Amino acid sequence: MMWDNFIWFSTASMLLWILGVASLYMNKKSALTGNILISAGLALFLTFIFLLWGDLKHPPLRTMGETRLWYSFFITLVGFVTWLRWRYKWLAGYSVLVSGVFIMVNLLKPEIHFTNLMPALQSVWFVPHVTVYILSYAMFGAATIASFIAIRELKHKSERLMPLIDNLTYIGLGFLMTGMLLGAIWAKEAWGDYWTWDPKEVWAFITAAVYLIYIHARTQKYPLRIILWILPLAFVMLMITWLGVNYLPAAQGSIHVY
Amino acid sequence: MAGKGKREQKIAIEAVIVAAIAVAGVALQIFAGGFKRELLAFPVNLILVISIPVLLIIFKGASRHLASGSLSVILISVATVIALYMGLVPGNSAKSSWPFVLIYLALLINLTASVLTRLRTFRFRKDISFMLNHVGLLILLFSAGPGSADKARYFMRVFEGKVEWRAEMSGGSGKGETIELPVAISLEDFEMDEYPPKLAIIERMTGIALPEKKPIYFEATLNAAATIKSNSLTVDSVLYKPGFAPAAYVKVVDNTTNKITEGWVSCGNYFQHFKTLNLDSIYCVAMTFPEPKEFRSKVEIYSKSGKVKNGVVKVNHPLTIGGWKIYQHSYDSARGRDSVWSLFELVYDPWIIPAYIGMIMLIIGAITLFWKGGRS
Ligand code: HEM
Numbered sequence: 001m002m003w004d005n006f007i008w009f010s011t012a013s014m015l016l017w018i019l020g021v022a023s024l025y026m027n028k029k030s031a032l033t034g035n036i037l038i039s040a041g042l043a044l045f046l047t048f049i050f051l052l053w054g055d056l057k058h059p060p061l062r063t064m065g066e067t068r069l070w071y072s073f074f075i076t077l078v079g080f081v082t083w084l085r086w087r088y089k090w091l092a093g094y095s096v097l098v099s100g101v102f103i104m105v106n107l108l109k110p111e112i113h114f115t116n117l118m119p120a121l122q123s124v125w126f127v128p129h130v131t132v133y134i135l136s137y138a139m140f141g142a143a144t145i146a147s148f149i150a151i152r153e154l155k156h157k158s159e160r161l162m163p164l165i166d167n168l169t170y171i172g173l174g175f176l177m178t179g180m181l182l183g184a185i186w187a188k189e190a191w192g193d194y195w196t197w198d199p200k201e202v203w204a205f206i207t208a209a210v211y212l213i214y215i216h217a218r219t220q221k222y223p224l225r226i227i228l229w230i231l232p233l234a235f236v237m238l239m240i241t242w243l244g245v246n247y248l249p250a251a252q253g254s255i256h257v258y
Numbered sequence: 259m260a261g262k263g264k265r266e267q268k269i270a271i272e273a274v275i276v277a278a279i280a281v282a283g284v285a286l287q288i289f290a291g292g293f294k295r296e297l298l299a300f301p302v303n304l305i306l307v308i309s310i311p312v313l314l315i316i317f318k319g320a321s322r323h324l325a326s327g328s329l330s331v332i333l334i335s336v337a338t339v340i341a342l343y344m345g346l347v348p349g350n351s352a353k354s355s356w357p358f359v360l361i362y363l364a365l366l367i368n369l370t371a372s373v374l375t376r377l378r379t380f381r382f383r384k385d386i387s388f389m390l391n392h393v394g395l396l397i398l399l400f401s402a403g404p405g406s407a408d409k410a411r412y413f414m415r416v417f418e419g420k421v422e423w424r425a426e427m428s429g430g431s432g433k434g435e436t437i438e439l440p441v442a443i444s445l446e447d448f449e450m451d452e453y454p455p456k457l458a459i460i461e462r463m464t465g466i467a468l469p470e471k472k473p474i475y476f477e478a479t480l481n482a483a484a485t486i487k488s489n490s491l492t493v494d495s496v497l498y499k500p501g502f503a504p505a506a507y508v509k510v511v512d513n514t515t516n517k518i519t520e521g522w523v524s525c526g527n528y529f530q531h532f533k534t535l536n537l538d539s540i541y542c543v544a545m546t547f548p549e550p551k552e553f554r555s556k557v558e559i560y561s562k563s564g565k566v567k568n569g570v571v572k573v574n575h576p577l578t579i580g581g582w583k584i585y586q587h588s589y590d591s592a593r594g595r596d597s598v599w600s601l602f603e604l605v606y607d608p609w610i611i612p613a614y615i616g617m618i619m620l621i622i623g624a625i626t627l628f629w630k631g632g633r634s
Contacts, residue, residue, distance in 0.1 A: 119552055119573040174627035181617045181624075190574050192411060192585050192605040194613060195402055197353045202345040209338040216331045249348045 002048075002055035003110060009048035010072075010103045016041030017076060017096045024089050038080050038092070045073050061130040062121060064243070065110045070131065072102040074138040082142060086164055094145045095138075125186035133179035137242065139172030140211070140235055147231035154225055166218060169231070173211050180204055199250055203241035210234035265328075272329045276336055279364055283357030292351060293359045295407045300608075303404035310370050325371035333365050362403055369396050387626035394619025397612050405609030412437075413587065416445040416557075417599045425604060440562040441582050443602060447556040450595035452548035454479050455504050455525050457493070459486045459537070460544045468541070478506040478523075478545060488513045491543065494520070501596055503527035508535055508543055528592045548594070555586055555600040571602065582606050 020037030027033060049069060052060050060066035079095025082088055143165055150161040183204075184194040195201060214230040240248075287293075298306070314321040340361065344352040352358055373392050376385055412425035421444040427435045456475040458467040467473035468487050476484040482493045490511045498504040505524035511517075519537055525545040526532030535543040554572035561580040569577045576583045583605045590597035607613075 119550060122552065123574040170627045170630065174624040177624040177627075178621055181621050184617060185614075186574075188610075189576060190585075192576070192583060192603055193409075193607075194617070197344060199345060202341055206338055206341045206345060209334055209341065213331055213334050213338070216327060216334065220327050220331060222331075248346065250344075250346055250350070 002052045005051075006048065006110075007107060009044060010107070013041040013045040013048075014096075014100055014103060016044065017099070021089070021093045021096055024083070024092065035084075038076070042073070042077060042080065045076075049073065059127050061127060065106050067130060067134060067242075068102045068106050070134045071137060072099040072106070074134055075099050075102070075141050078135075078138040078142050082164070082168070088164065090149075091142055091146065091164075095142060098141055098145075120190050123186055123190060125182055125189070129179055129182040129186055132175050132182060136172045136175030136179055137238060139168050139175060140231075140238055143168035143172060144231050144235040147228050150224070151228050154228070159224065162224070165228075165231070169211060169214060173208070173215065176208055176211065180208060199248065200241065200245050203237065203245050207234060207237040207241050210237050268326070269328045269332075272326060272332055276329070276332050276361075276364065279360050280336060280357050283355070283360040286356035286360075290356070293354050293356050295354060298404045298407035300408050303407055306404050307400050310367055311374065314367070314371050314374055321371045321374060324367055325375040326368070327372070329368050330372065333361060333368055336361050337365060362399070366396070366399055366403070369399070387623060387630050390619050390623030390626060392623075394616045394623050396616070398616030398620065401609040401613035401616060405613070406607075408606075408608050410606045412439060412604045414439070414443060414602045414604055415599055416443050416555075416602065418445050418448055420445060428603060439582075439604065441579055441584075441604065442560045443584065444558040444560070445555055445600055446558065448553070448589060448597055448600045449556070450553040450589070450597075451551045452595060453477075453551050455506075455548040456546045457482075457484075457491065457506065457508065457523065457543060458546070459489060459491075459541050460534075461540060462534075462536070462542050463540075475546065478504070485513075489537070503530045503532075504545070504548060505533070506545065510535070510537060510543060512537070527594065527596070550594070553586065553589060553595075555602070557584075559584060581608060 016037050020034045020041065022034075023037060024031055024034035049060060052066075052069075060069060075095045076099045079092040083092040146161050146165045146168065150159070150165060153159075153161065187196070188194040210230060211234050214227065214234060217227050217230065314324065337358075340352055340358050344350060369392060373389070373396060376388055376392075379385075380389070411428045413428045414422055414425035416422040421442055423438045423442040424436055425439050427433050427437070454477040457478045458473060458475045460467050467475065474484060474486050476482055476491075478493055478496060480493060480496050484491050490513060492509050493506050494509055495507045496504070497506075503524050503526050505522050507520070508523050509518065509520040512519075519535060521535045522533055523535050523543050523545045524530070524533040525547045532545070534545075537543065552572060554570050554575075556570055557568075557577070559567045559569070559577060559579050561582075563580060565580055567577065567579050571577050571584055571586045573586050576585045578584075585603040585605065587601045587603040589600050
């Protein structure tokens with residue numbers, strides 16, 4: 001079983017990422033070593049995902065443990081790319097930390113007990129739907145971290161993080177909307193309706209709506225000390241959509257609970 | 259400062275109006291009962307779709323107020339609160355309640371007004387992202403909301419070799435009613451592919467599979483082998499003929515005593531009893547039911563207007579005929595692959611094309627958010 005090797009791959013990747021971020025902080029002159037180390041960690045982690053894919057004979061996107069795997073990968077990737085684009089070292093560091101949390105969860109509670117793919121999941125929409133969603137989660141995760149720092153910095157009248165936060169939220173919302181719409185098109189093909197207010201859909205709607213409130217409140221130039229709290233709130237909704245829906249009393253009988 | 263006070267006043271007025279709408283919704287809900295979707299059935303929905311923009315164009319002054327961005331924030335917030343109620347309270351019917359319907363309507367008006375306002379000063383590079391997102395959403399909301407009143411869903415059960423025109427309504431007010439549809443299905447064949455059934459060693463009394471914390475299930479295919487708690491299992495032959503339950507001839511060697519046990523194991527089906535292989539007084543080898551991998555119906559479909567179509571319907575692959583989509587729903591699960599009938603769901607949604615157009619515009623609009631970022 002490929003999963004048994006996860007501990008080796010993840011520990012090695014984690015080590016490369018930590019060394020890479022440390023190198024970014026220590027070596028002020030050149031970021032080359034740090035960038036190479038982080039990229040190597042990403043490549044190694046992705047290798048594991050593809051080996052697992054080959055082993056399962058279907059993309060590892062179905063169980064909770066499998067989607068957490070992608071999240072661990074993408075959150076680090078997002079942190080790394082934002083570092084390359086906007087030079088925020090701390091975001092690279094934080095995203096490695098968050099990734100580490102999800103790796104730990106996967107090591108302690110893998111939740112990977114399915115191998116047979118049920119007919120409803122055998123669809124061309126399945127992979128893009130879930131991947132795009134996870135990408136949006138990674139963006140919003142980074143935006144949430146940044147929002148906490150921005151809230152603290154408001155005391156010093158600094159708004160330096162606002163362009164970053166807005167960018168991450170716009171991109172995250174772009175992915176979220178795409179993921180939702182791909183899901184809707186898929187639902188029409190699989191169940192005959194593109195939207196039925198199924199519990200998972202209700203929570204996906206809530207999540208998107210709270211991010212929409214942030215974006216529209218920003219265009220209205222509302223005070224930051226209020227607006228910035230919308231992002232952590234939205235992220236809580238996102239976590240409920242992703243991890244919590246199955247446990248809610250209102251969700252018993254949802255088509256999304258497998 | 260005066261400007262700021264004025265803005266706050268405007269927001270306060272908008273909040274009061276939205277609150278009044280919500281309260282009116284609650285009152286209607288209490289006194290008139292739940293919202294009946296049929297109220298919006300064609301042509302009411304079409305009149306609504308046309309009259310909202312037309313009225314907003316005629317009443318330009320009102321339209322300017324209704325296009326307010328702060329009003330959008332309030333309305334989306336209230337919609338979110340209603341959705342939270344939907345998501346938290348078990349068994350609620352908020353989606354067909356008056357408050358929800360009225361807020362939905364207010365959102366439609368607000369959105370139409372802001373699109374019309376933006377259209378007056380439209381410049382491609384500056385406004386295309388806004389237009390794709392908001393016009394796309396508007397079209398989608400019109401189709402999914404008022405448009406859904408024209409939607410109909412039916413279940414149709416068809417036996418192999420038979421033709422069926424009658425179906426049972428699967429939702430709405432007429433749920434359970436049987437009527438004759440303008441489409442018919444002739445089922446030539448129902449087929450199913452299955453994953454191989456699995457073998458495990460279980461405790462006979464409790465059914466718990468070994469090893470207790472991390473049970474091993476292995477596929478009952480020819481020559482498959484597994485070691486479970488010092489027992490080596492091999493599958494020497496497999497039998498699975500149409501109409502019969504799957505069976506596997508299993509040989510088990512106890513590695514500590516070298517005792518060999520062998521025999522047939524089967525999960526059974528609707529007329530054959532299951533069969534296990536006892537290893538001792540506590541444990542036995544048992545087989546799970548095969549899980550469906552794919553099921554499909556070979557059909558010929560007809561419409562009253564004379565169209566005929568041949569094809570295969572399976573999960574995720576519906577067939578379309580004259581505005582109807584035909585879905586593989588289920589089969590006789592007691593018989594599994596030997597089912598002699600297939601249950602189809604037939605869906606009629608005349609607003610599906612605009613809904614798709616709205617969704618595609620929204621997807622392109624979402625992509626524009628990537629390069630646009632937070633700069634407006
Ligand atoms: C119920 C739905 C919605 C309503 C009522 C609404 C309303 C509005 C209004 C009135 C504005 C103009 C704000 C201003 O410029 O002052 C606006 C801007 C904006 N909306 Fe929406 N909107 C809705 C949904 C969406 C959705 C689904 C998206 C994206 C996926 C979106 C993204 C944006 C963006 C990015 C802007 C700023 C655009 C720009 O300034 O170019 N909105 N919205």
